[in-house]
Amino acid sequence: MRLAGGGSRDDRTRTSTGGRAVTVSGALTEPFCHVHRVTYAECTLGNHVYYARYLDLLEAARGAMFRAAGCPFAALQEDGVIFPVIGVALEYAEAARYDDEVRVETWVTHAHRVRLAFAYRVVGPAGKVLVTASTRHVCTDLSDKPRRLPEALVSALAPWMSV
Numbered sequence: 001m002r003l004a005g006g007g008s009r010d011d012r013t014r015t016s017t018g019g020r021a022v023t024v025s026g027a028l029t030e031p032f033c034h035v036h037r038v039t040y041a042e043c044t045l046g047n048h049v050y051y052a053r054y055l056d057l058l059e060a061a062r063g064a065m066f067r068a069a070g071c072p073f074a075a076l077q078e079d080g081v082i083f084p085v086i087g088v089a090l091e092y093a094e095a096a097r098y099d100d101e102v103r104v105e106t107w108v109t110h111a112h113r114v115r116l117a118f119a120y121r122v123v124g125p126a127g128k129v130l131v132t133a134s135t136r137h138v139c140t141d142l143s144d145k146p147r148r149l150p151e152a153l154v155s156a157l158a159p160w161m162s163v
Contacts, residue, residue, distance in 0.1 A: 028162040031105035031121070032068060034061035038100045048095030054131050055088065058120050061104035062135070069156035080141045081150060083116060087136035094130045101125055108161045111154045114139045114146045119162070 042053045063073055076082070096102050103123045110117035115138060122131040139149045 028107055028160065031107040032061070032065040032160045034064040034104045034106065036060065036102050036104060038096050038098055038102065040098050043098045047097050049097070051090075051092065054090055054092075054122065054133065057102070057104050057122060058088075058106075058118075058133055058135060061106045061120065062118060065106050065157070065160060069153070069160075071153050071156050076150075076153070077142075079150075081147070081153075082140055082142060083137040084140060084144070085135055086138050088133070090131055090133040092131055094124065094128060096122065096124055096130050102130065106160065108157050109134065110136075111149060111157065111161065113148060116149060 036057055038049055042049050042056075044050050066073055066076070102125070105121040105123060107119055108116070109119045115136065117134065117136045120131075120133040120135075121129050122133070124130045139147055141147050
């Protein structure tokens with residue numbers, strides 16, 4: 001898999017994968033942050049974000065992370081690599097409301113062989129965690145046959161890898 005722009009992410013925390021689970025020196029310093037302003041269409045009559053819409057926020061944040069890593073989903077798909085969701089969990093603490101600017105913090109919790117997993121926090125305007133979530137994915141080709149995670153992708157995501 002090639003990185004967009006032909007470059008690579010900085011080497012601040014990553015090590016070579018060699019097809020094994022990624023080992024990152026040190027703890028995650030900062031998650032990837034994606035900012036989203038809640039639209040009216042995402043809200044219920046009670047003026048809070050409809051529970052299933054949080055999945056859209058997670059998808060948008062994950063896509064933004066991949067783009068920031070130089071590996072946009074479109075380029076991966078052109079290379080025959082996709083990441084179907086095989087598991088999801090969400091815990092709701094408080095609702096986001098119309099016109100709130102929320103921050104979706106995202107980091108990688110697992111990258112090994114064909115599996116990739118992410119954790120998320122949706123943080124409200126006052127800094128309070130509104131939702132915590134996780135998603136699990138399998139790496140497949142376009143015919144849904146499992147395939148190894150591209151090493152270039154794992155390396156590119158390493159700055160947001162937790163240990």
